Amino acid sequence: MSLSIHTQAATLLVGSYTEGASQGIYRYQFDPRSGQIATPAQQVVKAVSPSWLVLSADQRQLFAVNETPAGHISSFGVSGKGEITPLNQVLSLGDEPTHASLSHDQRYLFVANYAVAPDPGGSLVVIPVARDGKLKAVLQQLRHAPSKVNPERQTGAHVHSVVQSPDGRHLYASDLGADKVFIYRYDGASTDRPLSPAIPAFVTLPPGSGPRHLLFDAKGRHAYLTLEMSAEVVAFDVLDGALLERQRLPLTDSTEPAAKAAGGLHLSADGRFLYVSNRGSANQIVVYAVGKDDGQLTLLQRRSVEGDHPREFSLDPSGNFLLVANQKSNQIVVMRRDPRSGKLGETVQTLPQDAPSDLKFLD
Numbered sequence: 001m002s003l004s005i006h007t008q009a010a011t012l013l014v015g016s017y018t019e020g021a022s023q024g025i026y027r028y029q030f031d032p033r034s035g036q037i038a039t040p041a042q043q044v045v046k047a048v049s050p051s052w053l054v055l056s057a058d059q060r061q062l063f064a065v066n067e068t069p070a071g072h073i074s075s076f077g078v079s080g081k082g083e084i085t086p087l088n089q090v091l092s093l094g095d096e097p098t099h100a101s102l103s104h105d106q107r108y109l110f111v112a113n114y115a116v117a118p119d120p121g122g123s124l125v126v127i128p129v130a131r132d133g134k135l136k137a138v139l140q141q142l143r144h145a146p147s148k149v150n151p152e153r154q155t156g157a158h159v160h161s162v163v164q165s166p167d168g169r170h171l172y173a174s175d176l177g178a179d180k181v182f183i184y185r186y187d188g189a190s191t192d193r194p195l196s197p198a199i200p201a202f203v204t205l206p207p208g209s210g211p212r213h214l215l216f217d218a219k220g221r222h223a224y225l226t227l228e229m230s231a232e233v234v235a236f237d238v239l240d241g242a243l244l245e246r247q248r249l250p251l252t253d254s255t256e257p258a259a260k261a262a263g264g265l266h267l268s269a270d271g272r273f274l275y276v277s278n279r280g281s282a283n284q285i286v287v288y289a290v291g292k293d294d295g296q297l298t299l300l301q302r303r304s305v306e307g308d309h310p311r312e313f314s315l316d317p318s319g320n321f322l323l324v325a326n327q328k329s330n331q332i333v334v335m336r337r338d339p340r341s342g343k344l345g346e347t348v349q350t351l352p353q354d355a356p357s358d359l360k361f362l363d
Contacts, residue, residue, distance in 0.1 A: 020354050094141075142173075
């Protein structure tokens with residue numbers, strides 16, 4: 001199997017929390033030959049806690065959730081050279097928005113309002129996107145009933161991610177507070193209610209497990225889900241929009257609650273490997289091989305992130321490096337990756353960065 005060859009510098013965007021020294025969104029140049037992030041940043045875009053970033057299909061628009069108690073969503077223009085310019089900002093009609101995704105037809109931005117406080121709790125909202133990239137007011141808001149299994153974390157709904165299926169027909173909202181992934185039909189032609197409950201309307205996960213992030217493979221035949229509170233990853237078969245559980249695996253051998261804090265997950269570009277972060281006292285990236293036909297997972301490696309609280313991570317365009325945003329140790333760690341085996345190797349750079357939370361590359 002041939003390795004990916006990318007010799008041109010790539011643009012790396014870093015979202016962050018701004019309660020400390022961070023100022024917002026950072027734009028860096030990344031060298032895919034050496035795995036080095038060049039410093040200083042090429043641009044710093046001042047924004048309040050832009051913790052999750054979303055790029056449009058043509059990469060000329062950038063959207064960021066402003067994860068604060070009075071949640072907002074911000075829109076930016078991106079020039080051909082990567083320069084970022086603010087466009088506008090709207091209310092998310094919910095507290096602490098933590099995740100967002102753009103519909104495949106680019107008409108709507110779906111936002112997960114996590115909401116730490118149980119009342120009124122989290123929600124899923126739909127925000128129209130104008131052709132110039134500016135956001136309009138929230139068009140639709142949907143709420144879920146909490147499971148109330150965990151009295152500290154599940155007395156209210158906490159929508160943690162919103163992801164559309166590859167065919168664009170369904171939207172999936174992972175609700176940590178409900179122990180369910182809710183499934184909606186998507187109607188891009190609707191001007192008032194783009195989302196409606198699918199049949200089945202949800203898939204139920206184990207009590208107190210806390211669904212967090214969902215990811216589909218390229219063909220939409222399989223999906224993978226992190227369970228934050230139980231530190232597990234679930235593999236699903238996808239059939240007519242329904243999620244059929246095939247496999248559930250622990251991210252850690254530890255029985256200590258402190259070692260259970262599953263985070264993000266990403267597939268390699270060729271779909272052969274799945275990478276999952278586990279925060280807490282574990283602080284690892286867990287690597288799985290993915291079955292070619294059945295999508296089943298096989299554990300390959302548990303690799304320390306050499307820092308604290310890997311909130312998100314990203315594979316670089318070459319596929320030869322994996323970058324980790326260690327939020328609580330204020331650093332981005334760059335690890336070498338073997339595209340053939342999928343395993344993570346040596347650390348090639350540790351870059352100081354205050355409270356990094358998301359990493360996105362421009363092609």
